[in-house]
Amino acid sequence: MNTLTDITRNFGTLYRPKSALVFYESNTLDKEVYVEHFDMDKNGMPINAHPLTEREAEGLAKALSTEKQKQTTFLQSSGILPTNILHINPSREKSFVIWHTKSQKRPLYFIEGLGIPCGEAFVPAMVWQADKRSLRVFALTGNRRPTEKTPLYHAPFLNIYDDGRVCMGSVSIDIKESSCVEHFTKAWEHYFFKSYFSHLMGENSPVKGNCVSLWKDLVASGRTFPIVILKRSHITLKNLLP
Numbered sequence: 001m002n003t004l005t006d007i008t009r010n011f012g013t014l015y016r017p018k019s020a021l022v023f024y025e026s027n028t029l030d031k032e033v034y035v036e037h038f039d040m041d042k043n044g045m046p047i048n049a050h051p052l053t054e055r056e057a058e059g060l061a062k063a064l065s066t067e068k069q070k071q072t073t074f075l076q077s078s079g080i081l082p083t084n085i086l087h088i089n090p091s092r093e094k095s096f097v098i099w100h101t102k103s104q105k106r107p108l109y110f111i112e113g114l115g116i117p118c119g120e121a122f123v124p125a126m127v128w129q130a131d132k133r134s135l136r137v138f139a140l141t142g143n144r145r146p147t148e149k150t151p152l153y154h155a156p157f158l159n160i161y162d163d164g165r166v167c168m169g170s171v172s173i174d175i176k177e178s179s180c181v182e183h184f185t186k187a188w189e190h191y192f193f194k195s196y197f198s199h200l201m202g203e204n205s206p207v208k209g210n211c212v213s214l215w216k217d218l219v220a221s222g223r224t225f226p227i228v229i230l231k232r233s234h235i236t237l238k239n240l241l242p
Contacts, residue, residue: 136164
């Protein structure tokens, strides 16, 4: 016997109709407009028709103003543009940011099966490229601000494809439409370093040598990252620009 299963909870955020507006226009020369407001019942059917009140109009104006503000503030700086920002593409369809970070200690998390203890370790300087849904990362051999001619290297981590794309697994990405560029970059760094590294993407190691052994040693010893083991990437910083 076939049974029906409600799978709508798996679709993400579910929006239910709450109210509706109907605009009427007269057929006279002056084209007078009348707006009628409907509430919605639990089945999404319009009920309780009444003229749009002043309070309801104010609520509508506020909602539209908030949405417009989100669109104009996304990826804007909250102050002076940070020096680590390399490029911002403000396009609403394909907006993204490229930035770099210096070599520093970061918290790292690994699944138990790898035999690598979770803890802090030095990571190399990095170049990041992210939009609202995806992330690419690369390594640098120095802390200076990179240019288009600065060589990029494979990021020496697990869960990263050869082209720098990061497999975020089951991590739930929630980038707000109103995020300023500072919050946007910090959010992606948080998602990346708070997720669990689990496996190599492909057969090749992203470093010269064994990647698992590398992180076992760095977490245990606390020594600075050995940039000599980085592998040169075929992708350049110029390739990341639109």
